[in-house]
Amino acid sequence: AQKITQTQPGMFVQEKEAVTLDCTYDTSDQSYGLFWYKQPSSGEMIFLIYQGSYDEQNATEGRYSLNFQKARKSANLVISASQLGDSAMYFCAMREIYGGSQGNLIFGKGTKLSVKP
Amino acid sequence: NAGVTQTPKFQVLKTGQSMTLQCAQDMNHNSMYWYRQDPGMGLRLIYYSASEGTTDKGEVPNGYNVSRLNKREFSLRLESAAPSQTSVYFCASSEGAVLNTEAFFGQGTRLTVV
Numbered sequence: 001a002q003k004i005t006q007t008q009p010g011m012f013v014q015e016k017e018a019v020t021l022d023c024t025y026d027t028s029d030q031s032y033g034l035f036w037y038k039q040p041s042s043g044e045m046i047f048l049i050y051q052g053s054y055d056e057q058n059a060t061e062g063r064y065s066l067n068f069q070k071a072r073k074s075a076n077l078v079i080s081a082s083q084l085g086d087s088a089m090y091f092c093a094m095r096e097i098y099g100g101s102q103g104n105l106i107f108g109k110g111t112k113l114s115v116k117p
Numbered sequence: 118n119a120g121v122t123q124t125p126k127f128q129v130l131k132t133g134q135s136m137t138l139q140c141a142q143d144m145n146h147n148s149m150y151w152y153r154q155d156p157g158m159g160l161r162l163i164y165y166s167a168s169e170g171t172t173d174k175g176e177v178p179n180g181y182n183v184s185r186l187n188k189r190e191f192s193l194r195l196e197s198a199a200p201s202q203t204s205v206y207f208c209a210s211s212e213g214a215v216l217n218t219e220a221f222f223g224q225g226t227r228l229t230v231v
Contacts, residue, residue: 004159006159009157031216032216033216033217035219043205043224043225044222044224044225045207045209045222047219047220047221050217050219052216052217091159091160093160095216097216103148103167103213104150104162104165104175105150105162105209105211105220106162107152107159107160107161108159109157109158109159110159
């Protein structure tokens with residue numbers, strides 16, 4: 001079974017609108033961390049935001065926020081006021097301490113976001 | 118402020134040739150990783166090194182070997198390249214298997230095996 005599932009291979013959003021990228025995860029650990037990375041067409045991996053399993057509040061970083069629903073095991077990325085520069089691949093990732101991934105980051109397959117002018 | 122440096126950026130190999138991908142980090146991180154990225158597959162872990170002197174297999178280790186030369190450097194070797202190893206390879210590092218530490222990535226190596 002996949003540890004990280006991103007069900008949207010591709011998404012379109014109009015410039016200045018908000019968009020939600022879905023991520024669900026599978027773990028039996030109580031302690032884990034969830035990450036989102038952005039990969040623009042130039043190829044580098046850019047860390048966006050982190051949410052810990054014990055964090056009571058949803059993480060926010062500028063225009064990025066993480067909609068964390070622990071019971072549903074989902075960690076959706078919300079981008080507000082989309083910009084053309086937000087067009088990229090977005091990856092959700094998880095780190096477990098005690099699970100089979102041995103503390104390593106496990107990635108989903110990604111969602112390609114295209115922002116339309 | 119180099120972060121994680123990978124070389125080379127691009128490489129074309131013939132089937133059966135060998136090569137080593139080099140990676141170095143200047144952040145004094147304990148953990149280092151090699152991932153491969155294929156279309157529609159996300160990033161998959163090849164090998165990792167939790168600390169200097171240790172290495173372990175990840176999800177897709179077949180056909181690869183690694184060396185953690187010192188705390189800074191972690192190399193990936195393809196002994197006999199195959200077309201199935203055509204991919205983009207990323208080296209990454211992090212402070213360790215600590216929950217809230219993100220991984221920092223190199224720029225990637227685009228490898229084509231013909």
